[in-house]
Amino acid sequence: MGTAEKKGKLFIISGPSGTGKGTICKALLERNDIEISISMTTRAPREGEIHGVSYYFATREEFEKTIAEGGFLEYADVFGNYYGTPKAMVVEKLEQGRDVVLEIDVQGAINAKKVYPESVLIFILPPSLEELRARIVGRGTETEDVINLRLSKALEEMSYIDKYDYYVVNDVIDDAIIRTEAIMLAEHGRVIRDDVETMLDKYKEEKNVISIS
Amino acid sequence: MGTAEKKGKLFIISGPSGTGKGTICKALLERNDIEISISMTTRAPREGEIHGVSYYFATREEFEKTIAEGGFLEYADVFGNYYGTPKAMVVEKLEQGRDVVLEIDVQGAINAKKVYPESVLIFILPPSLEELRARIVGRGTETEDVINLRLSKALEEMSYIDKYDYYVVNDVIDDAIIRTEAIMLAEHGRVIRDDVETMLDKYKEEKNVISIS
Numbered sequence: 001m002g003t004a005e006k007k008g009k010l011f012i013i014s015g016p017s018g019t020g021k022g023t024i025c026k027a028l029l030e031r032n033d034i035e036i037s038i039s040m041t042t043r044a045p046r047e048g049e050i051h052g053v054s055y056y057f058a059t060r061e062e063f064e065k066t067i068a069e070g071g072f073l074e075y076a077d078v079f080g081n082y083y084g085t086p087k088a089m090v091v092e093k094l095e096q097g098r099d100v101v102l103e104i105d106v107q108g109a110i111n112a113k114k115v116y117p118e119s120v121l122i123f124i125l126p127p128s129l130e131e132l133r134a135r136i137v138g139r140g141t142e143t144e145d146v147i148n149l150r151l152s153k154a155l156e157e158m159s160y161i162d163k164y165d166y167y168v169v170n171d172v173i174d175d176a177i178i179r180t181e182a183i184m185l186a187e188h189g190r191v192i193r194d195d196v197e198t199m200l201d202k203y204k205e206e207k208n209v210i211s212i213s
Numbered sequence: 214m215g216t217a218e219k220k221g222k223l224f225i226i227s228g229p230s231g232t233g234k235g236t237i238c239k240a241l242l243e244r245n246d247i248e249i250s251i252s253m254t255t256r257a258p259r260e261g262e263i264h265g266v267s268y269y270f271a272t273r274e275e276f277e278k279t280i281a282e283g284g285f286l287e288y289a290d291v292f293g294n295y296y297g298t299p300k301a302m303v304v305e306k307l308e309q310g311r312d313v314v315l316e317i318d319v320q321g322a323i324n325a326k327k328v329y330p331e332s333v334l335i336f337i338l339p340p341s342l343e344e345l346r347a348r349i350v351g352r353g354t355e356t357e358d359v360i361n362l363r364l365s366k367a368l369e370e371m372s373y374i375d376k377y378d379y380y381v382v383n384d385v386i387d388d389a390i391i392r393t394e395a396i397m398l399a400e401h402g403r404v405i406r407d408d409v410e411t412m413l414d415k416y417k418e419e420k421n422v423i424s425i426s
Contacts, residue, residue, distance in 0.1 A: 128415075128416070129419040130422045133422050133423075148423050155417065158416060162409060164404050165403070166404060167409065167412075179401075179402055183402060185391075186379065186396040186399035186400070188392075189380050189395075189396060190378070190379055193375055199338075199374075199380075200374065202341075204368065209342045209346050210364040210365055
């Protein structure tokens, strides 16, 4: 089984809010020839948002039909609006041999791994809780209660790290980007039974180079 | 359990003869702050070889005593001379947090993985058998029969690739080095239960940054 050419890989960049996963994903896209997964949502487009670029905008009816068909890698209902990752579009790109990056929260990442077990899950960690606090406070928009709530949630989300394949501590952003890129490159050399069997077949077909000369 | 600081990792660079694993290891050592594992042997030192640098030279009695004590990651008897990788010296470096690179043949790599399962096994592949033939022929020292024998052996060794963690195709050497380094960097971010539990404990100890402010 397996397609003729090597399939792309799905890299899921995840972690608590404030750890910088968005910044890392943006850099990955700028620096590498990869695709980003675009979410589907039922919320109304905001000014400047473009259908098919920012999001796929859908009605609740369309969204729920896709849920019923098992068409999401993951989805969630957030304050009455659905957000989800349509499976078909991701799989299509992977089949074309394209790597896809998906930025998502911890619960979504774990769900996506269940639906697509070949996903590579990367957990972005803050260097410390104190530093995470400083980053949240730095945004200047949150009350003390909300900050504490977000830190507690971050700590709770971190307890799911054992469901992940890799972690990257985002202390110095350039270093975190390099480490994430190293994971992506390394994963292309990971020994996966089906892949290496296809590879070995190619060498075996060449066996004539041994007997003839 | 576990030591206070992060342990180093053992990277075993392996593959058929002629695939360039020696060249890759040499470059890894030049470009990175890592240790190389030095073999023990019972063969006589050749001119210019230094004890503790080229090899640890030992008597057959000493070598067999170490075998009996289970002191080798792997060893082999090659035309009446023993060659082996002393476990204690590798483990000592790993405990000090140093990464160790071990260049070794396929059978040795598989044995070492049994003794030290945390080893990261990297299989160096030729771009094709034809290219491997060209490289062997290029050395100009082998008869046609020996070349064919070596190619058959290479193909047989490749069938063990599913025991490995990663593979690197050595087509362009600089690319192969970069891919091997990416694997080494990525493995430092791999989620391993004991390691991440220790990490999470550090964040949890910080929990006071949540309630106080």
